[in-house]
Amino acid sequence: MNLTRFLEDEVLLIRRTISAFAVAILSLGGLTAMSGQAFAGTNGQQLTVCTPNKDITSLIFIGKNEKGKDVQTGHLGMQADPDNPNYQNCASATKWWWVGLVQVNFYNNKGYVDVRDVNVPKAQPEGDWIKRSFRI
Numbered sequence: 001m002n003l004t005r006f007l008e009d010e011v012l013l014i015r016r017t018i019s020a021f022a023v024a025i026l027s028l029g030g031l032t033a034m035s036g037q038a039f040a041g042t043n044g045q046q047l048t049v050c051t052p053n054k055d056i057t058s059l060i061f062i063g064k065n066e067k068g069k070d071v072q073t074g075h076l077g078m079q080a081d082p083d084n085p086n087y088q089n090c091a092s093a094t095k096w097w098w099v100g101l102v103q104v105n106f107y108n109n110k111g112y113v114d115v116r117d118v119n120v121p122k123a124q125p126e127g128d129w130i131k132r133s134f135r136i
Contacts, residue, residue: 049090052088052133056108064098065098066098098120103115104116
């Protein structure tokens with residue numbers, strides 16, 4: 001075997017090793033990215049809160065996420081609830097996963113109005129959303 005062929009083989013071996021290492025790192029990265037998120041209501045729930053009070057313009061949710069960390073949303077704007085015409089104002093924290101006691105602050109155009117608590121289970125058989133309604 002000549003020196004050129006030997007070096008070509010070594011370079012090929014190094015490339016294969018680097019490629020295998022890169023695939024392994026990317027695979028682990030994908031698993032890590034998915035591990036923090038709750039799926040199918042098994043490690044927290046997403047939350048929707050509604051009120052018939054049309055003066056309420058936004059909500060803020062404060063509580064623990066699926067990782068046990070204290071988190072807080074920004075102001076969540078109110079939207080119509082297609083499932084219940086009596087509760088026209090609803091806000092949802094999509095892609096936020098809650099566990100335990102969540103404080104819900106209600107605001108109107110003038111500022112803070114009231115607070116309510118929602119107890120969010122870690123798991124539930126019905127899916128991954130909790131919906132609560134309050135008269136404010």
